[in-house]
Amino acid sequence: MIKELPLISPDKFHDECAVFGVYGHEEAANLTYLGLYALQHRGQEASGIVSGDGDQFFVQKGMGLVADIYNKSVLESLPGYMAIGHNRYSTAGGQDLKNVQPLIVNFAFGNLALAHNGNLINAQVLRHELEAYGAIFQSTSDSEVIIHLIAHSRASTFLARVIDALSQVRGAFSVALMTDNGLIAARDPHGLRPLCIGRLRSSWIVASETCAFDLLDAEYVREIEPGELIVINDQGLESHHPFPQADPAMCVFEYVYFARPDSRIYGANAVYGIRKALGRQLAQESWVPADIVIPVPDSGVPAALGYAEGGGIRFETGLIRNHYVGRTFIEPEQSIRHFGVKVKLNAVPEVLADKRVVVVDDSLVRGTTSRKIVKMIRQAGAKEVHVRISSPPIISPCFYGIDTPTKKELIASSHSIEEIRKYITADSLAYLSLEGMLKSAPGSPTQYCNACFTEKYPISFTRAEELQLGLFEPSA
Amino acid sequence: MIKELPLISPDKFHDECAVFGVYGHEEAANLTYLGLYALQHRGQEASGIVSGDGDQFFVQKGMGLVADIYNKSVLESLPGYMAIGHNRYSTAGGQDLKNVQPLIVNFAFGNLALAHNGNLINAQVLRHELEAYGAIFQSTSDSEVIIHLIAHSRASTFLARVIDALSQVRGAFSVALMTDNGLIAARDPHGLRPLCIGRLRSSWIVASETCAFDLLDAEYVREIEPGELIVINDQGLESHHPFPQADPAMCVFEYVYFARPDSRIYGANAVYGIRKALGRQLAQESWVPADIVIPVPDSGVPAALGYAEGGGIRFETGLIRNHYVGRTFIEPEQSIRHFGVKVKLNAVPEVLADKRVVVVDDSLVRGTTSRKIVKMIRQAGAKEVHVRISSPPIISPCFYGIDTPTKKELIASSHSIEEIRKYITADSLAYLSLEGMLKSAPGSPTQYCNACFTEKYPISFTRAEELQLGLFEPSA
Amino acid sequence: MIKELPLISPDKFHDECAVFGVYGHEEAANLTYLGLYALQHRGQEASGIVSGDGDQFFVQKGMGLVADIYNKSVLESLPGYMAIGHNRYSTAGGQDLKNVQPLIVNFAFGNLALAHNGNLINAQVLRHELEAYGAIFQSTSDSEVIIHLIAHSRASTFLARVIDALSQVRGAFSVALMTDNGLIAARDPHGLRPLCIGRLRSSWIVASETCAFDLLDAEYVREIEPGELIVINDQGLESHHPFPQADPAMCVFEYVYFARPDSRIYGANAVYGIRKALGRQLAQESWVPADIVIPVPDSGVPAALGYAEGGGIRFETGLIRNHYVGRTFIEPEQSIRHFGVKVKLNAVPEVLADKRVVVVDDSLVRGTTSRKIVKMIRQAGAKEVHVRISSPPIISPCFYGIDTPTKKELIASSHSIEEIRKYITADSLAYLSLEGMLKSAPGSPTQYCNACFTEKYPISFTRAEELQLGLFEPSA
Amino acid sequence: MIKELPLISPDKFHDECAVFGVYGHEEAANLTYLGLYALQHRGQEASGIVSGDGDQFFVQKGMGLVADIYNKSVLESLPGYMAIGHNRYSTAGGQDLKNVQPLIVNFAFGNLALAHNGNLINAQVLRHELEAYGAIFQSTSDSEVIIHLIAHSRASTFLARVIDALSQVRGAFSVALMTDNGLIAARDPHGLRPLCIGRLRSSWIVASETCAFDLLDAEYVREIEPGELIVINDQGLESHHPFPQADPAMCVFEYVYFARPDSRIYGANAVYGIRKALGRQLAQESWVPADIVIPVPDSGVPAALGYAEGGGIRFETGLIRNHYVGRTFIEPEQSIRHFGVKVKLNAVPEVLADKRVVVVDDSLVRGTTSRKIVKMIRQAGAKEVHVRISSPPIISPCFYGIDTPTKKELIASSHSIEEIRKYITADSLAYLSLEGMLKSAPGSPTQYCNACFTEKYPISFTRAEELQLGLFEPSA
Numbered sequence A, B, C, D: 001m002i003k004e005l006p007l008i009s010p011d012k013f014h015d016e017c018a019v020f021g022v023y024g025h026e027e028a029a030n031l032t033y034l035g036l037y038a039l040q041h042r043g044q045e046a047s048g049i050v051s052g053d054g055d056q057f058f059v060q061k062g063m064g065l066v067a068d069i070y071n072k073s074v075l076e077s078l079p080g081y082m083a084i085g086h087n088r089y090s091t092a093g094g095q096d097l098k099n100v101q102p103l104i105v106n107f108a109f110g111n112l113a114l115a116h117n118g119n120l121i122n123a124q125v126l127r128h129e130l131e132a133y134g135a136i137f138q139s140t141s142d143s144e145v146i147i148h149l150i151a152h153s154r155a156s157t158f159l160a161r162v163i164d165a166l167s168q169v170r171g172a173f174s175v176a177l178m179t180d181n182g183l184i185a186a187r188d189p190h191g192l193r194p195l196c197i198g199r200l201r202s203s204w205i206v207a208s209e210t211c212a213f214d215l216l217d218a219e220y221v222r223e224i225e226p227g228e229l230i231v232i233n234d235q236g237l238e239s240h241h242p243f244p245q246a247d248p249a250m251c252v253f254e255y256v257y258f259a260r261p262d263s264r265i266y267g268a269n270a271v272y273g274i275r276k277a278l279g280r281q282l283a284q285e286s287w288v289p290a291d292i293v294i295p296v297p298d299s300g301v302p303a304a305l306g307y308a309e310g311g312g313i314r315f316e317t318g319l320i321r322n323h324y325v326g327r328t329f330i331e332p333e334q335s336i337r338h339f340g341v342k343v344k345l346n347a348v349p350e351v352l353a354d355k356r357v358v359v360v361d362d363s364l365v366r367g368t369t370s371r372k373i374v375k376m377i378r379q380a381g382a383k384e385v386h387v388r389i390s391s392p393p394i395i396s397p398c399f400y401g402i403d404t405p406t407k408k409e410l411i412a413s414s415h416s417i418e419e420i421r422k423y424i425t426a427d428s429l430a431y432l433s434l435e436g437m438l439k440s441a442p443g444s445p446t447q448y449c450n451a452c453f454t455e456k457y458p459i460s461f462t463r464a465e466e467l468q469l470g471l472f473e474p475s476a
């Protein structure tokens, strides 16, 4: 028998979306394509671009990777001087183009497209209210709520309607909207997900991460602030702060794993450097005598380098990452148990044999992959295997736009570190401390969300929301 | 305007093929699929599997990557207890399934399939002779000559015909053949390309590199020797040495770049370790004061680690390799000149700014990519950029199964090292010496082919062949 | 140069849609597929099926022919005991799956699917009103108005909401709706388009024409009456007459051309017999001495047979209809002017040479095809060509669900019969009289719409609607 | 459960191929496409075109209908001033592009393409001989033998090699070959299959039937004679008669059923007229009192018209042929027994009820379809059903390029007419007599093959061939 094995790492949190927008460039869709290409790591299941020429919207969407969806003829069917785009990492449904963003609608007063990174915790409640008024939803996406709120708003200008709508949603949103006149981009008052502003000569760009600017040779201007809304049109860029102030709560996990190491986020803070700092701090907190430090590639590389430097232990690449890993893998029956991870990673016995090995990864979610990696390293001859994780134990799901398992599946939510160590069969296991992580992140520790490590959610839930989000499981 | 940009590195030599075979396993095609998956780096344009059940052959071929060609239903249409497979990196024609191997024919005396890694230098001459006898060729592949030689042989047994045929061809061949009775595998007398034997319980396996065995949890048995031919059938494995003895001339470039770092080739020699040794030797030969050593990822990593260790300079990852690079890239007009390399690699300014940087790569072919990399590193703020190459200057093409540019396009064939340094805009440039390279490779230096570095071809050419292979260009 | 030629006859009116529904059969989707197959002539551009199992809806849609869209796996993904389906002949946009019916929505109170044959003349007006209330339209189809009217209705039960919605629309509708509980089917008060009820053992069926029942071996029960609405669920079939009474105005053109000749419509009236009667009447009104009567196959066959019998002239098939005519045809440059019609029809010189020929067709819209046919017949050697049309001159467009050219393009709207005769180069031309046509149709002449022949529209237009429908063209 | 039902009538003989060629036209491939379109009825499974510009060959092949395979870009990739094409109706293998013609090879002395209509009875014997000489066959097609015979011929010129090859094969061949210099077309000495010459201004055309000329507005010149070989190149058209003379034996079944009714074959004899004559003769031989004569459409139409005229009985169309019948049909489980035929044909009760019906078809092979048709007519209310077949009973298979069932499956090979009548449940059944058929065909009766009606094969078999062709089944 043969079955299909998904290869999107089941043992990681995953960012759900990338957002990109550009205004004032005759190749707006081409730039958006490049931006989405650079932001592919934030969503690999589907992608869409909507361009506009002031009169009309043009749209192309597809399932799969950016490079496969947008070919020559697709891009040439997207004229106009402005565009927004979106990559999606989908949790469920999946194969349904209806859920692929940007969402587009045609109102009485013109066209509107929306690209959203984040998650709205009161989406279900709002949806029920809107449906009672006759609204017909086309998708199961929480983002569609924003569009119906705009359509049902009684505010007189379009901008006022957008502000009206965004004021009613609670949760995480980094959004880009496109109208016939220009772009609007906004970040929720807590600033949970990143969103930054760039400039390419006379064009304005917004993107989830700066790596999108690098590919375009565009300049990084600044982060959109938490609670800020910007309007970009032929008058230039205009900044608003229309929402009630709130404490910033930027996702610290972006530093740990989500963002590309070559990006800067939250105000020009280089991710690579922070990751190395996490590793150095980890070495300080939980040094262990060893012959070599190896990363779980690629995400573990900067922290492993930091650990090696900080700990004075030799850095090696004892696991080789296969270049050709796709989204899925056909798994024949005869395969061994550890197949999944073998397809992605292979051990190098010459490096590992007879060594005391420290293996560094960024995070540990279910523990299943780590267990396989430890076994693979040991099978390659390692004498000792010490696992070091450059973030604290994850004990609670994220409700702000990250695809996470349920609380029950998070191994650290119900097991001690010693129990986890036994499960993954390591000789020792250490996580970075919460304080250690926050110390390595720039600025005040209070400005970051760390709810998945601490269960301290920056946005409170109503009882209805708690039930809906599955926070409290029915007592059986 | 939009154009398509191929992303298979134009500035590297490329292996042209991977070969895999298995006998005596009820999931023969599944194992072959896995083997080809692990050998993807030796050929990304097309792939094929032929399985057999003793009575019939079953075949599936396609253009593209292994993971995309073989889905559930494709694999389920390949029953039988034996199979051979092939990955192809094509030079020209390309889109033509006729050239995709394994080649299959139906003779009077049964079915035959052939998978070939290497290149036959007398293929054209033999083809003309065979055609004069009425042979009809279906493809433009040199490998088809072997099949017609078998068909036209007057030898009485099938094995004798194969030996007859392989005795007539000159050049590089690591081949796997499948008949209704079993497999035959052979390596040319010089042993130019690798081919090794593995075992999975009671099944025999042959594969170009050992990384294919690792994925299957199969055991590595030994390399097939230069000039050896093995027969695998229900009687087990039988070894022959039917060809006149010749001096071994195994491709040294497999160590430098072609093979996967986690493979062992030419008698269990670990590629990763040899690459690090090349880097250490390079540091010894051409050390330069610097703040950091960075690799051109991923192929440059082991040598860079070796250089860093040997040179006592800090290792960093100042270039980030994009995970989602495919075979081609749609390039919009507005793009900057260095687009190609930017899609694959991005610099990390935090690592590079104000640093004296040694950047290590495995080889340098045309120089175009290195030039772009140096500029990218400098643009990220590096104070000095010193390029170190862990192999000698390439001055001549390969005719033994490697896709190489013409002599003219090899920058080192007509430029001094100083001229190349200027072209790539580096502050300094050094290659590893020939002696240094051969010293880092295990065993006697004389057992390796190094013709592309020295122009000393282990197989002599007739005048006709020289002309055909374009060795001597017409005087203009 | 090569161009694409559409082969859907440009010289005919075209039915825009087929509707089918079934309740209470474990193979509901399979039956719907068969029904849509039999109703293919009412729409060839796209097709969709929605099935339901009481809990969930399942949907499959595609562009193209029924036989191409629904394969094994598509049908197997449509479980449930009820289903509705739709074939579409599209006028514009075309390639957009969003306009393909059945339309499906998810309300607060459950799922709803809609399949509509007909056209609503106040759709634009209603759409603007609904959008002012915040409704967001997903398609450009007039049918979507019905769905939003249901969603915005304040009536308390679902049935009351449907009645509320259908009471607000004016125009032609034969609709099938599916909810989680069962089907609703309705015909507008004028009964413009057909819709009939059938029964297959314990299952109820609705279909545009009875030929769908024949293929299923289902029994014909009766036509749904003008203004009737039926509800089908586990309580059986329930009939309502919720709309204000109106004079019946059933489309007479269904008899002339739209319906399949083997269907019965409007109360068990066999189309084939009526078409022959039209031909017999035509012979009586405009007999001409001739050697043979030939049809424009296939639609002209019954009337030609009637004419031949009535006129005592020998029937022959002098034009052969190609079996393999698809929706489009690639037309190379060198082709002659009359290419389009040649691909569909070829003349048989043996039949036509030296003959006085009466050629009978059902209707004449633009005259372009008739002109080509006359020339083709003459080229094959005919001495005289007399064209006879088994319906009156078409002088005005249809606004009730038929795809028609603008008034200007209707040759008879601005040309005398003699002028048309000259244009089509016939020796004589005669149309059936209005009285002749109505006499051949069963029952009272007043119960039929004949607006396209008389400009007497059974539903009056407001000024806004007139403008919108392009009834009055702007004076230039 | 759902299964796929093939809709190519299982109760008919089927022509296996169409051949087309053109020389001297700048749109050679376009003309070939049009010709193959017009010849679609001779092969619906696959099609191919090879064009040439004197230097190079260009090729496109595909599975399916002509209209689906050749789109704009496919046609534009076929430059050159000459081309040959082929439609194929395949018996077995099917999905394999290798068997799709034209076959193309590259010899030492240039390119060759071959399109073959017919069947070679000594193909297996020749294949074994050729394989013994080292020939490698790529397909299972008998036509490939011709190519290897040409390649192995020792004759000095290319034309001499072709003649050498065609002199060795026995059986039916109407072939078109293309070389770098021009076309060669030939018909076997018996002239079993048709092949005619046309002219479009300065270009020469060859085609299986004249309907291909009509679509091109080309002129019919003449039939290629039995045993004639023509060469077309820049010197014009040259005729040869290189084969030993043989008695003509042209397939009479082409008149009965295979050819399109609007074609002329075997020297300008109009098929339509002959079919009517067959029907008139049938009325004379086996008149029966009846109210109406109906055809099994479309192939039965001309004979039915002839029968009605000759018999003085009214012609009606009591069976309606569905316009949208494809190659296959998805058949859901619940379907009734007679599903297959219902998808293609529907009865019109208004025509048939209470009538004594004569139903005319061209031929009767297995009887299964006729049985269903009789039942369908009776179910529609007919009082009596009299079946009349416009050809004699088929008692033996065809070995000359027609797809026929085995002898055992031919109902008339082992059943009396009365037994067949009972099986098909008709009130009476009559076939046309052999003499009646031959009398209706133009010219001498001895010039036609009628082996399937008489078992008198015009080409004798060796014992080996008899076994191979399954003429004598193994006694069990």
Ligand SMILES: Nc1ncnc2c1ncn2[C@@H]1O[C@H](COP(=O)(O)OP(=O)(O)O)[C@@H](O)[C@H]1O
Pocket (backbone or CB within 6 Å): A320, A321, A322, A323, A324, B009, B012, B040, B041, B256, B257, B258, B259, B260, B261, B296, B297, B298, B299, B300, B321
């Ligand atoms: N699946 C793989 N996993 C890890 N390394 C690989 C894999 N395939 C190839 N390699 C190694 O990667 C190198 C090529 O990768 P890289 O440097 O990223 O690209 P380039 O071909 O442009 O140099 C080769 O040395 C090869 O040995």
Ligand SMILES: Nc1ncnc2c1ncn2[C@@H]1O[C@H](COP(=O)(O)OP(=O)(O)O)[C@@H](O)[C@H]1O
Pocket (backbone or CB within 6 Å): A009, A012, A040, A041, A256, A257, A258, A259, A260, A261, A296, A297, A298, A299, A300, A321, B320, B321, B322, B323, B324
């Ligand atoms: N295009 C990219 N180039 C380089 N690094 C990337 C890219 N995309 C994502 N990353 C980084 O790679 C990490 C994920 O890669 P990896 O560890 O190989 O897989 P996994 O998701 O299984 O951990 C993330 O930290 C991300 O920041």
Ligand SMILES: Nc1ncnc2c1ncn2[C@@H]1O[C@H](COP(=O)(O)OP(=O)(O)O)[C@@H](O)[C@H]1O
Pocket (backbone or CB within 6 Å): C320, C321, C322, C323, C324, D009, D012, D041, D256, D257, D258, D259, D260, D261, D296, D297, D298, D299, D300, D321
């Ligand atoms: N393109 C065509 N146009 C008209 N008649 C055709 C065409 N192709 C084939 N025919 C004729 O139609 C007959 C086959 O059609 P039909 O009777 O409908 O199907 P069947 O193959 O089931 O008998 C043949 O006699 C053939 O001569």
Ligand SMILES: Nc1ncnc2c1ncn2[C@@H]1O[C@H](COP(=O)(O)OP(=O)(O)O)[C@@H](O)[C@H]1O
Pocket (backbone or CB within 6 Å): C009, C012, C041, C256, C257, C258, C259, C260, C261, C296, C297, C298, C299, C300, C321, D320, D321, D322, D323, D324
């Ligand atoms: N499946 C079918 N079988 C038989 N007749 C059909 C079928 N579908 C449509 N028709 C009839 O055929 C006519 C249209 O066919 P035809 O005259 O060949 O093409 P055109 O649309 O160009 O007039 C219509 O009258 C319709 O009633």
Ligand code: SF4
Pocket (backbone or CB within 6 Å): A013, A192, A250, A251, A252, A253, A254, A397, A398, A399, A400, A402, A449, A450, A451, A452, A453
């Ligand atoms: S809960 Fe965790 S992953 Fe989610 S936003 Fe907060 S820190 Fe980031």
Ligand code: SF4
Pocket (backbone or CB within 6 Å): B013, B192, B250, B251, B252, B253, B254, B397, B398, B399, B400, B402, B449, B450, B451, B452, B453
């Ligand atoms: S020429 Fe170079 S690449 Fe070719 S086999 Fe020899 S060493 Fe290897």
Ligand code: SF4
Pocket (backbone or CB within 6 Å): C013, C192, C250, C251, C252, C253, C254, C397, C398, C399, C400, C402, C449, C450, C451, C452, C453
């Ligand atoms: S206008 Fe003509 S086509 Fe339209 S419904 Fe009335 S009769 Fe029918």
Ligand code: SF4
Pocket (backbone or CB within 6 Å): D013, D192, D250, D251, D252, D253, D254, D397, D398, D399, D400, D402, D449, D450, D451, D452, D453
């Ligand atoms: S056997 Fe019958 S079908 Fe075959 S060639 Fe002779 S007459 Fe034609």
Ligand SMILES: [Mg+2]
Pocket (backbone or CB within 6 Å): A296, A297, A298, A299, A300
């Ligand atoms: Mg990782």
Ligand SMILES: [Mg+2]
Pocket (backbone or CB within 6 Å): B296, B297, B298, B299, B300
């Ligand atoms: Mg590299």
Ligand SMILES: [Mg+2]
Pocket (backbone or CB within 6 Å): C296, C297, C298, C299, C300
């Ligand atoms: Mg018609």
Ligand SMILES: [Mg+2]
Pocket (backbone or CB within 6 Å): D296, D297, D298, D299, D300
């Ligand atoms: Mg027929």
